[in-house]
Amino acid sequence: MVPVSLPPSSPRIEFHPGDVIAPKGFWADGLNAGLRDQSLDMALLVSQESATFSGMFTTNAVRAAPVELSRAVHQQGLCRAVIINSKNANALTGALGTQDAQAMQAQVARELGLDVGDVAVASTGVIGWPLPMDRVRAGIFQLAARFREGDAGDGGAAAQAILTTDTATKTAACTVALSGGAVTIGMMAKGSGMIHPQMATMLAFFTTDAVIAKGALDACLHTAVERSFHRVSVDGDQSTNDMALMWANGASCVAVETADDMALFARGLTELAVHGARLIAADGEGANHLLSVCVSGASSEADAAQKARAIVRSALVKTAVYGGDPNWGRVLAAAGTVGVAFVPERVSLFMNEFPLYLHGEPVVGQDALWSASMDRPEIEFRLDLAQGREVAYAYGCDLTDGYVEINAHYRT
Amino acid sequence: MVPVSLPPSSPRIEFHPGDVIAPKGFWADGLNAGLRDQSLDMALLVSQESATFSGMFTTNAVRAAPVELSRAVHQQGLCRAVIINSKNANALTGALGTQDAQAMQAQVARELGLDVGDVAVASTGVIGWPLPMDRVRAGIFQLAARFREGDAGDGGAAAQAILTTDTATKTAACTVALSGGAVTIGMMAKGSGMIHPQMATMLAFFTTDAVIAKGALDACLHTAVERSFHRVSVDGDQSTNDMALMWANGASCVAVETADDMALFARGLTELAVHGARLIAADGEGANHLLSVCVSGASSEADAAQKARAIVRSALVKTAVYGGDPNWGRVLAAAGTVGVAFVPERVSLFMNEFPLYLHGEPVVGQDALWSASMDRPEIEFRLDLAQGREVAYAYGCDLTDGYVEINAHYRT
Numbered sequence: 001m002v003p004v005s006l007p008p009s010s011p012r013i014e015f016h017p018g019d020v021i022a023p024k025g026f027w028a029d030g031l032n033a034g035l036r037d038q039s040l041d042m043a044l045l046v047s048q049e050s051a052t053f054s055g056m057f058t059t060n061a062v063r064a065a066p067v068e069l070s071r072a073v074h075q076q077g078l079c080r081a082v083i084i085n086s087k088n089a090n091a092l093t094g095a096l097g098t099q100d101a102q103a104m105q106a107q108v109a110r111e112l113g114l115d116v117g118d119v120a121v122a123s124t125g126v127i128g129w130p131l132p133m134d135r136v137r138a139g140i141f142q143l144a145a146r147f148r149e150g151d152a153g154d155g156g157a158a159a160q161a162i163l164t165t166d167t168a169t170k171t172a173a174c175t176v177a178l179s180g181g182a183v184t185i186g187m188m189a190k191g192s193g194m195i196h197p198q199m200a201t202m203l204a205f206f207t208t209d210a211v212i213a214k215g216a217l218d219a220c221l222h223t224a225v226e227r228s229f230h231r232v233s234v235d236g237d238q239s240t241n242d243m244a245l246m247w248a249n250g251a252s253c254v255a256v257e258t259a260d261d262m263a264l265f266a267r268g269l270t271e272l273a274v275h276g277a278r279l280i281a282a283d284g285e286g287a288n289h290l291l292s293v294c295v296s297g298a299s300s301e302a303d304a305a306q307k308a309r310a311i312v313r314s315a316l317v318k319t320a321v322y323g324g325d326p327n328w329g330r331v332l333a334a335a336g337t338v339g340v341a342f343v344p345e346r347v348s349l350f351m352n353e354f355p356l357y358l359h360g361e362p363v364v365g366q367d368a369l370w371s372a373s374m375d376r377p378e379i380e381f382r383l384d385l386a387q388g389r390e391v392a393y394a395y396g397c398d399l400t401d402g403y404v405e406i407n408a409h410y411r412t
Numbered sequence: 413m414v415p416v417s418l419p420p421s422s423p424r425i426e427f428h429p430g431d432v433i434a435p436k437g438f439w440a441d442g443l444n445a446g447l448r449d450q451s452l453d454m455a456l457l458v459s460q461e462s463a464t465f466s467g468m469f470t471t472n473a474v475r476a477a478p479v480e481l482s483r484a485v486h487q488q489g490l491c492r493a494v495i496i497n498s499k500n501a502n503a504l505t506g507a508l509g510t511q512d513a514q515a516m517q518a519q520v521a522r523e524l525g526l527d528v529g530d531v532a533v534a535s536t537g538v539i540g541w542p543l544p545m546d547r548v549r550a551g552i553f554q555l556a557a558r559f560r561e562g563d564a565g566d567g568g569a570a571a572q573a574i575l576t577t578d579t580a581t582k583t584a585a586c587t588v589a590l591s592g593g594a595v596t597i598g599m600m601a602k603g604s605g606m607i608h609p610q611m612a613t614m615l616a617f618f619t620t621d622a623v624i625a626k627g628a629l630d631a632c633l634h635t636a637v638e639r640s641f642h643r644v645s646v647d648g649d650q651s652t653n654d655m656a657l658m659w660a661n662g663a664s665c666v667a668v669e670t671a672d673d674m675a676l677f678a679r680g681l682t683e684l685a686v687h688g689a690r691l692i693a694a695d696g697e698g699a700n701h702l703l704s705v706c707v708s709g710a711s712s713e714a715d716a717a718q719k720a721r722a723i724v725r726s727a728l729v730k731t732a733v734y735g736g737d738p739n740w741g742r743v744l745a746a747a748g749t750v751g752v753a754f755v756p757e758r759v760s761l762f763m764n765e766f767p768l769y770l771h772g773e774p775v776v777g778q779d780a781l782w783s784a785s786m787d788r789p790e791i792e793f794r795l796d797l798a799q800g801r802e803v804a805y806a807y808g809c810d811l812t813d814g815y816v817e818i819n820a821h822y823r824t
Contacts, residue, residue: 059749060745060748060749061747061748061749061753061754061756062744062745062747062748062756089741091741091745092741092744092745092756092769092774093774094757094772094773094774126741127739127741127742127744127745128739128740128741128769128774239745240741240745240748315727315815315819316819319815319816319819319820320819320820322816322820323819323820323821325820325821327539327540328504328540329501329503329504329538329539329540329652330539332474332504332539333472333474333503333504333539333651333652335473335474336472336473336474336475336652337471337472337473341473342473344473344474344504345506357504357540360506361506362504362505362506362540362541399816400816400820401813401816401817403727403731403816404731404734404811404812404813404815404816405813407727407728407731407732407735408731408732408734408735408737409735409737
């Protein structure tokens with residue numbers, strides 16, 4: 001995948017490599033249960049103690065069985081564990097699918113000695129095929145045994161096991177210096193195809209050892225997802241299985257207390273989620289470039305976000321980035337299709353450090369220079385509307401032969 | 413391009429090969445003015461007498477200069493001629509672009525002895541480059557001379573000259589038996605890339621020798637475009653230059669008089685426009701298949717149309733069609749992202765004559781048979797929502813390596 005560096009650290013938020021077991025009191029592992037091939041395909045994530053729990057879920061009318069079930073756990077507000085499988089989405093599988101998702105939840109609860117309502121379920125992969133439940137059951141049995149027997153666990157293996165066509169794991173962690181001490185937030189995510197807002201079509205799991213109330217956790221997760229996964233588009237297709245789940249187990253004994261703490265915690269979580277979103281975009285199916293779009297000077301953040309998303313979604317912008325063609329007309333045309341009308345004569349467009357279009361007039365004679373700069377792994381377009389002061393970002397990738405190849409023959 | 417047959421004739425509407433000069437009293441021709449290469453790139457269409465005129469235009473905030481100009485002609489309601497160039501869209505070209513479009517309009521008016529307001533202008537091609545006006549002027553001069561000198565004209569050459577990356581001309585005509593006699597409607601269109609509703613990102617020109625009032629013509633064109641070009645998606649990108657223009661010059665001396673006439677004329681025009689939309693979809697950039705989608709059993713036509721459009725737009729559906737993969741889960745997932753929520757347990761999905769998903773349960777064991785049937789030029793999905801009685805259609809094409817190849821290097 002296209003390389004993506006960690007966000008810069010700030011005095012009170014420090015990013016570092018790590019994953020969902022970076023915060024205290026979490027355990028995770030992954031294994032191969034033979035759901036399709038020899039790659040890792042099942043993961044279990046457990047909090048040692050009861051944790052405050054929050055989730056956000058796909059808005060697709062077609063929701064996979066595990067989505068319905070995990071949503072119920074979110075509404076109840078406490079959770080100890082999630083069982084995750086890749087290779088098979090358990091979506092559009094009729095009554096059998098619901099039964100299978102419930103069986104996964106019940107087995108995890110039984111083997112870990114938890115209430116059924118303490119266990120979430122997530123699935124990703126091919127739609128419409130029944131789960132091979134014998135193998136799923138054996139996988140759960142093994143994972144639960146490893147946890148019970150005090151195995152160290154392996155957050156990297158868990159991050160590997162949730163992938164589908166992703167080419168690399170997506171993990172990171174950050175430490176946030178709150179007023180009462182340091183707390184850690186960890187993440188693992190998967191993306192790759194069927195990636196488009198709303199609920200940016202992926203699985204993401206966040207853990208923290210902070211002490212935080214359910215309402216505050218919900219608010220922080222909502223903000224973070226809105227600015228990150230809701231701003232990613234790989235192909236404009238929205239999944240049936242998207243979810244972002246977050247556990248806060250309080251194991252650091254440090255609470256998110258003051259308004260300042262809350263702002264700092266939300267910021268750390270948002271930056272971590274944006275990093276996850278950029279990792280997903282950079283590893284979009286067949287991607288050669290990470291495409292970042294910033295729309296500024298908008299009359300509202302919602303309008304800026306809508307336009308930024310339209311640009312990263314545009315097949316013509318995406319193919320131009322693939323071809324190293326600084327075709328700025330396509331960027332402006334894509335922005336023009338949505339939201340508040342703007343005056344083309346006032347807008348300016350930049351690509352990386354180059355102005356392409358300034359206050360309504362094309363910059364001429366620089367095409368060769370611009371084109372040569374497009375071999376960088378990340379291409380950023382900045383569109384200034386000169387209408388107001390609001391700004392929003394969106395993330396995507398180029399559209400390549402590789403995307404077509406992967407998706408023309410995904411099932412076969 | 414994928415072969416598309418003419419619509420079946422009905423007792424009072426007969427389809428036949430033909431173009432914009434099939435109706436009486438129209439002249440058209442095309443030539444090479446050297447705007448880019450040796451292919452035809454400029455066309456002139458003239459009505460021998462003053463004609464009632466109607467138009468529909470892109471809703472993109474970024475509108476090319478000729479769009480603004482032709483919209484003003486539409487508002488005034490009468491028109492004699494349109495000058496069209498391909499290879500260059502004259503879009504996002506600043507003040508110079510407006511000046512150039514006005515110069516084209518003025519030159520045609522001068523050389524044909526018309527008022528400036530009697531001339532529409534249409535452009536299509538690359539965005540953001542100034543028109544080579546010396547060559548444009550020479551092209552207009554030659555076309556106008558041919559008309560003045562009584563040349564026979566050539567509707568096929570005009571249809572050729574308006575193409576960009578299209579691989580074939582898009583023309584057809586029909587004769588409608590009104591109460592007072594027969595009238596003819598002719599069409600030429602171009603599509604290929606940047607094709608997505610609203611105003612389905614293309615140029616279309618309709619001519620008729622019927623006598624019809626401006627208000628009735630506007631209504632007929634609106635209905636026809638809504639059911640046809642607004643239902644096409646090649647890549648989800650909306651052009652800055654889309655327009656559908658229509659002239660009614662009354663040369664048949666047969667009027668659209670009764671309510672029955674009006675319904676019949678609107679139906680003939682709509683079927684002609686749907687044929688044009690299907691030709692555009694079938695010749696989408698890189699297309700191997702025409703993708704037709706019918707959503708039935710919806711609670712409103714708008715909802716059915718929104719879902720049908722979401723399906724033809726889905727990159728995952730389009731790549732599956734390319735790969736001959738009957739991946740029905742992607743079709744249902746795409747429909748689930750928009751409009752009125754539906755109950756997956758009640759819906760049914762068919763591909764051509766095969767049921768894939770019946771009342772919420774997957775049909776199993778037929779994949780090889782389905783896949784083998786997908787070598788046909790047209791793949792039709794029919795989704796029944798079991799919610800109501802409304803139906804809508806949409807048209808698109810598969811997403812292939814060819815699309816990526818064409819658009820990665822369009823300008824270079």
